[in-house]
Amino acid sequence: MNTVTLTIDGKTITVPAGTTVLNAAKKLGIHIPIFCYHGELEPIGACRMCLVEIEKMPKLAISCATVASEGMVVYTRTEKVLKAQKGMLEFLLINHPLDCPVCDKGGECELQDNTFSFGPAASRFDDLKRRYVKRDLNEVIRLDMNRCIMCRRCVRTCADLHGEGVLGVVERGFRSEIDMFKGGETECTYCGDCIEACPVGALTSIPFRFKARVWELKKTDSVCAYCADGCRMTLETREQEILRVRDRLTPGEYLSTEHLCSKGHFGFDYVNKPERLRTPLLRKNGQLVPVSWEEAFEYAAKELKRIKEVQGGKSIGILASPRLGTEDLFLAKKLAGDILETPNLDHLLTPLGTFEDDSFQRLAAHPAKLEDIEVAQAIVVIGTDISQSNPLARLRIIRSSYRNIGKVITLYPHDMGLKGYVSHELKPRFGSEPSAVGFGLTRALTETAPVNAEIKSRLNNTLEQVSQETGIDAPFFLEAAKTLAGAERRVILFGREVLSHPQRNEYLKAIENLVTLLNSLENGITRVSWLPEYNNSRGAYDLGIKPGEKGLAFNGMMEAATRGELKALYVIGENPMVRGYCPEEIKASLGKLDFLMVQDLFLTETAQLAHLVLPATSFAEKDSTYVAGDGLAQKLTPAFSPKEDARADWYILAGLAQAMGTDWGLISPADIMTLAAKEIPGFQMIDNSKLGRDGLYLDYPTPEKLPTQWQEIHKYTPLVPLTDNRFDVIIENNLFHSGSLSRYATVLNKLSGAAYVQISRMDAKRLNLSEGQKVTLSTARGRFSLPLKIRKHQGAGTLIVPSNFTEVPIFNLFSKEETRHQVELIAG
Amino acid sequence: MSQVSMQSEPLDLKPLDEILSEYAGRTGTLITILQRAQEIYGYLPPEVLLHIAERGDIPLSQIYGVVTFYSQFYLTRRGKHIIRQCDGTACHVRGAGKIVDVVEHELNIVDGETTPDYKYSFEVVYCLGSCGLSPVAVIDDTVYGRLSPEKMAQMLKEMH
Known part of the structure; x- marks a missing residue:
């Protein structure tokens, strides 16, 4: 690799050719103030804050866009530089209001910090400042143009990092403003990264606005509990409440290379909800009433023991959620295998459970x-x-x-x-x-x-x-x-x-x-x-949360329950009433069980049917490990203690085992991982103490070439396209929801609160349908109506329906046997 | 912020499509496309901007930025006749301000506005490059020099 050697403030450093002076200085630990610089984007040199003096250069140079060259001699703290930086700050402060005491950014504001370090103590300008009306760009972003310093970090983050280009600069010169063009197809995805990118308080988060001063928040590193991308984040909490979630920062940095989407940034508030379960609930005389953990464990152990003794372990099933931590899933498997002695273990990889292929x-x-x-x-x-x-x-x-x-x-x-x-x-x-x-x-x-x-x-x-x-x-x-x-x-x-x-x-x-x-x-x-769907889908897959020998997958368990062969079901963090086909049939099957135990955060549709409900903790209260879709195991740290009597899933599982007479001798999640490392191939490396900040990849044998085999595809014909008003329905998770948990998140509900059906523009034109119009989806099993959303680039002959809305019984329209989901679309 | 007005009747986007096809695949042509689109429609309605964004895969915010950056582009429907009165230094000292008053009074609109019947748009500009003829106005691409408030009033009457 080509390198160059340069001197900055008397210190010599060798860096790869192409490195900017700013980054070379950073390597030396020399701080150069910045505003518009963003490590992941092309430098634009808009703010002139990073000026340095370079020998043999007639004027000061912007270090963010000046590439280091051999023998360069740079000074970052000369009188000339400091004067220029002081001048820049004085200019920025001509119009920037001094409302730091009421600004959400106060305490983590780059303008505040740089002014303190480099700026003048007083301004020589005493004219009126420019004034704009503060306004909400949408449900989560508030724009206060008065505070904007036109660094364009938000615009570039939106366009170049996220590829959205929703934010733009309008007008020109001193009239320039940040704005969004409304009414177009390019709609904001509410990822909130522009708020993260803003160095000042121009873009602030509406859900967080005026909730707290940033310095009173406790920061805890965590991992997003929605999709399988395993995004690292920082929970900012006060007492037992999450107030804000941010991209996880490297200490000492303003900008993160980690990013979050709308779910990550704004989908956390279900954790704070008063509806959270706080004590175990036992059904007595048809009513779920609060009981103590002792009573709950005793009751569960008694029921499970009785059923196991009379009908055998095979009459018991466990359905675990891929949202649970790796420790929880491992213990669920252990409970099934070692104590209940049942092969009936599954998770909802598909609405019917796992499958063999x-x-x-x-x-x-x-x-x-x-x-x-x-x-x-x-x-x-x-x-x-x-x-x-x-x-x-x-x-x-x-x-x-x-x-x-x-x-x-x-x-x-x-x-x-x-x-x-x-x-x-x-x-x-x-x-x-x-x-x-x-x-x-x-x-x-x-x-x-x-x-x-x-x-x-x-x-x-x-x-x-x-x-x-x-x-x-x-x-x-x-x-x-x-x-x-x-x-x-x-x-x-x-x-x-x-x-x-x-x-x-x-x-x-x-x-x-x-x-x-x-x-x-x-x-x-x-x-x-x-690309799995949920935060720990990969973990569930790797741990083998699937039926053992002659065991039943979820669908099989439901059928066995209907036949009266399955007597007890333990549902951990899953809600099959919403996520499985034909909720009515599932309800009937669950109704036939002698004992239904549900462990969850909320009294879900499934929990409402249970004999015993156990209150679990959310990701924010849990010491746990998630395996992201790419096999990266990452540790969660609890931000606060569990709410009232809610307990971590692993703790409940271990308690249950103990109540049934087996003491696993576990006192912490680390013990569980040690045990898992012994029993599950690939997990040998995953020792809690080694996981650290960045996590570790599971130990997959990674050969140069995958051991795939050529598969003969026999007697295959593509599906015959449907005609007229018949459509294929695709049921998916939309960006703002994931499973049914996100439905408890207020902000996400604001962004995507009502169910819809999405159709291609071509089909809409053909059937003469318009945006927002009510349409009815009908099958032999039932029908319901939804408002229409028209999308330009959708496949012809398909309808996309989000699966996350309980009020839309999309799963009711199809039987479990149908693999192709066809409906008739009727206007009105 | 500039106002965006929604057109009530559907626009014919065919001529725009022809322009877009002409420039398809070429970068750096946005301003030319916008200029030609404005020639066709008289201004740049949101439908036109949306169409350009969609066909050219250019973020709408970027187009919007360009349109608001240059004063030559208009986001609102303009009048049939466009009156530009200079109030630059030379014209100003020779009484352009009074001519502006006349126009504003006669048409009952101020600088930058269009009459409700979309007959006239009025703009005050700063130097048309013909200071020798000051005070100067340009009405529909014709230059009128050595104006007086009376002359302007007369011209407005004649245009009616």
Whole structure:
């Protein structure tokens, strides 16, 4: 690597060529004040705060945009520099109001800090300051233009980091303002990162506004408990209340390289809700009444023992949530195996529970790290709207594309919200995705790259056939294949709609074939990753939270309950009444149980049916570990003690075991991880003491090439497209909700409070439907109406319905047996 | 903040599509596209901005920024006749202020406004580059020099 050596304030340092003077100084521990600089974005030199004096340069130079060169001699604290910086601050303060005592930013404001360190004590300007009316840009962002110093960090964060471009600068010169254009399709995703980027109090968070002074908040490092991206965050709490969540900062920095989405920033307040369960509840005379933990444990142990003795362990089932910590899940498994002696253990990987599929096992075996996305030359995203399901994985894709490293190939019937960052957008008709992957891309690869001759001979379809089936013209496949073949590093990501696809098996085989084919190429490394849905889905998968030998998956348990074979069910943090098909049938099945025990934060729809309800703690009160989608195990630290009698899930599980006569001798989550490390392959490394701030990757054997196999896809035909007013329904988690927990978050409900059905613009035009209009979805099983949302880039013939709204019984419309979800759409 | 007015009747976006096709795939053409769009529609209604954003994959906020940056672009519907009265130094000392008063009084609008019947828009500008003819006004691209309040009043009457 080329390096240059320069001297800053008399200290010499050698840095890689291309390093800016600012970053070189930082390495030496020399602080240069900044406003507009943002490490992840191109410098724009707007604020003139980082001026330094460089020998042989006639004028002061901005250190953020000046590249260090050999022999450069830099001074950061000369009289000239200090005078210039003092001048800059004096200029900024001409218009900046001195309302720090009532400003939310006070105490963490860069202007305040820099003025204190570098600024003048008094201003020579005594004219009136400019005045704007403060206004809310939307439900979470408040803009006070009076305080803005026009560093444009917010605008650049929005456009270049998140790829949204919702914020912009309008007008010019001293009239310049930050604003949002309203009424367009480019809508704010409410990620709140512009608020994080603002160095002053111009952009403030409405939910946090005037709640606290920042210095009285206790800061606790944590990990987001929504999706599987494993975003690091900092909880800012006062007593037992979370007041704000921020991107996790490196100490001493103003700006973080960690980022959060709307759920991360604003989805926390369910933790503070008064509706949280605070004591165990036992059903007595048909009513759930508060009882002590002793009574609860005693009752549970008695019931479980009785059922186990009479009907055997097989008549008991455990349904655990992928939201639980790794420790909790491990103990749930241990409870099932060692004490209840039942193979009936499951989690809701799909609304029917887990499933067996060899291709899936192989594809999910060695997840690509999210970091791998940023260095890959080709990134393929298959079968998920990544902007909704994995917002931070999306951010990494955009980052790679922004830096011109990776080319993005998407394969999905709908838009993925990646906008101009996609190089090859393949949009197969809904129902033909397996064909597009397994026959289209693969065939195109055999025509553009030197693939294994044996594999080539097995692919005897033509691209024309695939084009007809998928609606994608052959050249698009060929171009995408060229990009794939030419890349040194490739990452293939596939998401939830692959797992919920009517032709899941073929879809997974098709993906495996694509990987196998890429692996047969001489050049390049291919990594494939399943993008799971929930914070610890990966942990649940790796721990094997699935039925044991001859055990029942969730759906099987429900059927067994109906038949009277399953007598007891222990539901931990899961809400099948909302997340499973046919809630009415599930309710009937649960009603037949002798003993239903539910452990949760709230009295959920499922908990309301229970005989015994146990109050668990939220992620903020828990000492726990989550395994992110890419296998990164990260530790949560409790921000405060549990509310009243709520207890951590692991603690309840251990208590239950003890009540049943087995003392695991566990006193802390660390003990559990030590035990897990012994019993679960891959977890050997995950010792709590070693996890530290950044977490550790689980120990997956990562071979150069994945042990995938070529899969013959027999007798496959794509789904026949529906016509007229019949549509395929896709049920998904939208960006603002995830499962049913987020429905307790006030702010998220404000952002996305009511259910809707989304249709493509083309179909809306064809059926003469307009935005917001009420439409009825109807099947043989039932019907209900929803307001319509029209989206430009949605696949024809599909309707997207969010799964998160309990008032919309979308799961009621379909039977468990139907894999393809068809409805009739009626206006009105 | 500049006001954005919503057009009541649907716009014909076909001519705009032709312009956009002409510049498709070329970068650095936004200002030209906006200028030509404004020639067609007289101003830049939000539908036009949205369409340009969508077809060109340019963030709307960026287009909005450009439109508000340059005074040549208008976000509100303008009058059939556009009256620009100079009130630059030369014109000012020769009594342009009084001419401005006449226009404002006669049309009952102030600088930057358009009459409710969309017949006239009035702007006060600073130097039209013809100080020798001061006071100067430009009405619909025709320059009128050596004006007086009376002359302006007469011209407005004749335009009616």
